[in-house]
Amino acid sequence: MAKHNLDLSRLFHALADPTRRAILTRLAETPARVTDLAGPTGLRLPTVMRHLSVLEGAGLITTSKDGRIRTCAIVPEALDPVRTWLDEQRAIWEARLDRLDAFVMNVTKDREE
């Protein structure tokens, strides 16, 4: 539970930065080298490196080095916990709305009697 929570925090934090989301979207097209990723962002290499390590730390990407080139690729299933959390929340939230509906209906009915 606690660890799960940490995972979620890391995921959400990783996704909270527009640059990182842009990198993810770019990587969704095709794997890319670090320099390829730096280009569009207009950021310096070390800065991009940092973003990449955040993404990797959250499990959203994997990287591997071949010679002097590091290739970054997306980990599609990494978003699953986020999706699961969202689904859970929606379920709770909707259950609450249902209870609210029931409550309102009861009040209405009581008033009609």
Add this chain to the structure above:
Amino acid sequence: MAKHNLDLSRLFHALADPTRRAILTRLAETPARVTDLAGPTGLRLPTVMRHLSVLEGAGLITTSKDGRIRTCAIVPEALDPVRTWLDEQRAIWEARLDRLDAFVMNVTKDREE
């Protein structure tokens, strides 16, 4: 697009903190006063207030004051942009996997010919 992006960043950032997620889950049950929210967290009121303002800034909750009591409630549709973004990403990521499949199949086919 830019604003949309900012919304997403604020949402993800708001969700990146376990305390704030706990508050959301608690609020999903029923609206609550600030003090009610502070209790379970073990945090001081000003700290909770700050979390609440982050949540409100992200549009995830609304608050209203009646007398000296501020009541906080969830905004269920606030998660929609997150869900949308996730769906979009999944679509792109899966499209990429499909292309990869097609590529692999072509290679295999070519080799067989």
Add this chain to the structure above:
DNA sequence: ACGATAGTTAGCGATATGGCTAAGCATAAT
């Protein structure tokens, strides 16, 4: 061997975050 390319590490500065205390303000309760 040498220079160019790709990435990495170290470290700086400005700003943001998450916690706190202390003090203030407004409303309810007595």
Add this chain to the structure above:
DNA sequence: ATTATGCTTAGCCATATCGCTAACTATCGT
């Protein structure tokens, strides 16, 4: 009228984040 309650504001501290430059390492191309 006074006290208690609920929230708010101001401000402090430690740490984290996001950008940078400078300098370093490792590999590739010629």
